Amino acid sequence: MNLNYGSLVKKAIGLLDTFGSKIQSLDAFMEEALQDLQQRNFILDIFSGCIENKKQLDVVVNAFYATNGKLMSRRDRNQFVMICYLTFSLDDLGLQNFSNMIESIGIKNMYTFLNFYFSNLTSSIKHEWSSIIDAAFVEEHWINPLLRWRPEIYNLLSQLAAKTSQDNPKKKVTTKVTVPQEFSFSKPKPRLLSVPELPPEHEKTKPVPSSIHRSPKEMHILKEIKEKKHQKAELFYEANLKQIRMENPLKSESSEVFEKLWSRLSAGSFSVKLNKAAILRREALCDQQLEQELQRQEWLMQGGLEPSAFLQWQREMLTRDQLPMTEKKQLEAQIRDERIALAREQIMDRNQKTAQQTKEEIAQLMQEIAEERIQEEQKKKELVQQVAESHKNTKEAKEKLKKLKQTIVKEVSEESQELLFQAFEEKQAELCKRFEMIHENHAKQSLPRIRLNPFDDTKTAGHGLLEEMPLAELRLRLDLLKMERQEEEQERRMHILQEKQKQEELLQKRLEAIELHSRALAEAAAIRRTEKQARQELLQQLVNKDDSVLALRKELEQTKQARQQLKQAKKSKAKAHSATHMGTPSQTGLKERSWEELEQSLSRFIQNKL
Template sequence: MSSSYVSLVKEGIVLLDKFRTDKRCLDDLIEDALKDLQKIDTLQRKFVLDVVSGCIEYKKLLDVVVNAFYGQKWKQLSRGDRSQYVIICYLITFALDELGLQHFRNIIISLGIKKMHTFLNFFFSNLTSWIQEEWNGIYEAAFVEKHWIGPLLRWHPDINILMDQLAATISQGSQVKKAPVKTTEPREFSLTKPKPRPLPLPELIPQQEKCKPVPNSTYRAPKEMQIIGEIKEKNHQKAEELLYEANMTQFRCVNPQKSGHTQRVIAQIEEDLDSKLQFNSFYSSGPPPNNEANGCSVKLNNAAILRREALYDRQVKKELQRIQQLLEGAREPSSFLQWQREMLQRDLQEKLPMTARKRLEARISDEEVALARKQVTERNQKAAQLKKEETAQLMQRYAEKRLQEEKEMRDLVRQVAEAHKNSKAVKEKIQKLKQSIVKEVSEQSQDLLRQALEEEQAKLHRRFEIIHEIHTIESLPHIRVNHFDDTETAGHEVLAEMSLVELKERLALLRAARRMEEEERRSHIQGEKEKKKKVLLGRLDTIEFHRRALAKAAAIRKEEKKAKQDFLQQVVAKDETVLALQRKLEEKKQEHQRWKQTESSKAEPCKQTTAHTVGHTGKHSQSLKEESWEELEQSLMRCIQDAPGVIS
């Protein structure tokens, strides 16, 4: 991985040099880099782009260090190594935690030990002095101390060890003596044998044209089979549903009557439920939908049927306990519920006329606001009409001026075209000569290609004939005579050795025994299913009975609610203030309608007189008119909201 980091840093140095020399935009540089770095991995490409974009983003911060380093060591450095120092400074400051010390050491060794040692010594010796002061001038002091100076000081001991290692390698390299230069020894001149002439390259055989690809419809199954399969699946589901309904309703005729005691208990339970729920019937949502035509209200599974039966059993037990308590002398809250219903009825009779009055007053105020808005819009229309006429005159003058300029330009174009006619004729002659030469050359090349193609086709035809003869020889049948007796054994003298006929008979007997066992098991399972089905049908009958009783109670509550609502509507209709407000609202509506009719009669002649003057500026003027009218309407609504007593 360290070698990959070294190569990635070198790629980043090249990209940074391109950015400095070309002075292009950062986005263009990144697009070109993505094209050049398509061969490497996505993580490596991201590392290179992050390093280059980071050096460009923190250019001011890095230039503080690099410019001072060049100013101090300008005699020993070259300008071509500036990008190396910038990237090393960025890696130390921002990416040292991500790289690690080992990868950073390999990068420094690859870029030159002596140069990097001098730069690191310069950077860490001046970090807490003037470099920190310069960075504080660019960014906030607390931010610089927390994010850059603090992490660098934590890495300082490890960097010192690395710098000592680099100094040791530099000193070892300087102490090593140079090896003595070897002198060249003269040798006798030997003549070599001439190379044989190479064989001439064979001529290229012209390739045949590619065959047309096989269409996709050859490998794709037809849609008709899929459609038929879907239809079969739907029909199968429908048949299963019908079978389930038939099984559920097959024993409906055997419904025994309940005893007299049971019927009296059920009637008592229904009355008690009605007395409990009638006080809140005004807000009820009505009875549930009647699904008696389908035989059963909902398709229930076994667990749901058992839960529903247990629920109804608990309700019946609770009602029986309540009846027992009443018989023993307990009190029933029917008087309190009656008083509660009367109070609710009285409150509704008082509230409904008040809400009707408020609603009518709000509608009357809306009509008055609409009339006031119409008057303001009429004044605005007159002002807009004057503005339209002025703009139409200005547009007409501008159109005449544009026509005059176009006429002058057309004359100039005609003069220039006449001057270019002669040059066009010469160009046409040269073009015709070129076309004739190209045509002759193409005809000769086509003849040569045709001859080569005919020769290759003849060779292929001969090969196909040979292959066809080989296939016909291989396809000839080989006659083999086999004599086999099913009743004889193989003769291996093994215990329980059987012939083929005996083996088939024994297998047939085993299959028959297995089939009989499966049929017995299936009949046993079917009998168990029938027993469970009978039990579930009885439970469904009890559930259906309870459901009908609840639906009947809900229907009674709905009728009572409807009667109460009719009574309240009659009370509201007899209120005198409500009737007076309704008459006033009708008058305002009629006045508004008359205003609309007068406006429509005025608008028709105005449209006929101004249609020919403002035809070419219709869209622009219409948008201006709508914007001005919307602004006026908004201002009028604000005035009405601030002072509502003025209109009333």
């Protein structure tokens, strides 16, 4: 099967452009990006290889951009990274497929990059690679295979150079010959036309960013969450309504206490300060109630009948029929809940057993993997120690050089500090002199200037006006006006206070009448409430004597006892399990330490792999 390697390489370069190592992991990105791509294995190998060997490939590409590729665009960086990685797998691809890939990407850029890459392979690139990875590994696995392919690559580069020269042939430049013109007095010199000035180009206004007119994502997410919560609340409310219709639950102690408090509040056991409008409203309501009561009494006096007694009897009969049904429904619902709880506990027991088995299997696997990782880490530590011993001599030489440089810097800094201190003292003396001069000037300016300007309040200004008066007379007149205005304001205040007191007395009388009316209504309501409670107690006694209700209650007690027995059996099993598995404190401490060491080694291995 002949593969189109050029198109596959372009797809892999596109994946490299869209990948960001800081944002997402390699596995997650590959699962998302390669869902619709064909020839996944080839693209996956190239893409993952480029990301795993990123440091080594960046060394070559950065050096190329620093020297020969200064004029190249940074957008083509991933193309150079991909071609650099493909040179490592020339044995698998072959020269023909490799040349097809280069032609599909671009001949000019690839020619300059490959020329730089293979010419500096044994010098700067080898030195940089050996600083990242072991030098022996670099020479065996990377440089020696590339050196074997270098003559064939040079032949390919010569072919590429020939193609570029054929594509861009040099144009022959034809030089114009100057032709002399005859000079004539009769022909005047043509007048130069003024070149029209071009209108100034206005700077293009920056478009308004879309983020201004677009609401942020967080707002949409919050709206969706609110809608979901609202839907859940509606469903919960509907379920509660259905439950209330099916079951008529008994009143709890808190509800009874609340009803008592509400009855006290409605009875008006404490005084509330009301507004004038509220008092008038209450008075109108009381008048309306009195009129209704008078009309009812007139109707009874004329021989009319009240329908309330028949309706009350009808309600009592309905409640007597419905009470046993509601009691049965309540008990059936409780029995159903208890059975569901029993089934749930049995399922939980099964799930716990299966989970414990899987945990034990995972623990064994983790222990085996951790032991392998510890062995690998020990080997790596030995290699690191060998490398560190070789680098010790260079470190000592660097430290000596640092110490020499530090002594020289200290001597120079001490001399410079002395010079700076001398200059600072000279400037400080100059500033002190200036400060003294400024202080003297300020003292002279702050001396008071004595000015004689006698002024008589009792004399006029002498401007010759009709109603001209002295300043003292004007002040006296103003004081008299103020006194008159204050007296007028006090009279007004007294009048307003008297009217307010009259209105308050009237409102107080109305309030007393309203309170009497409300007390009478509260007493009547209390009598009705006691009668209603007595009826409900009678109905409840009838329901308690029903045989079907008693049978359901017995069944409920049996299910509750079975559930409690299950719970006690669980607790006893858990205690026995903890007693058997508990060892000595020293053994448990050793186990915890070993597990901690295994977890730490696993985390280190994963970080190194990433």
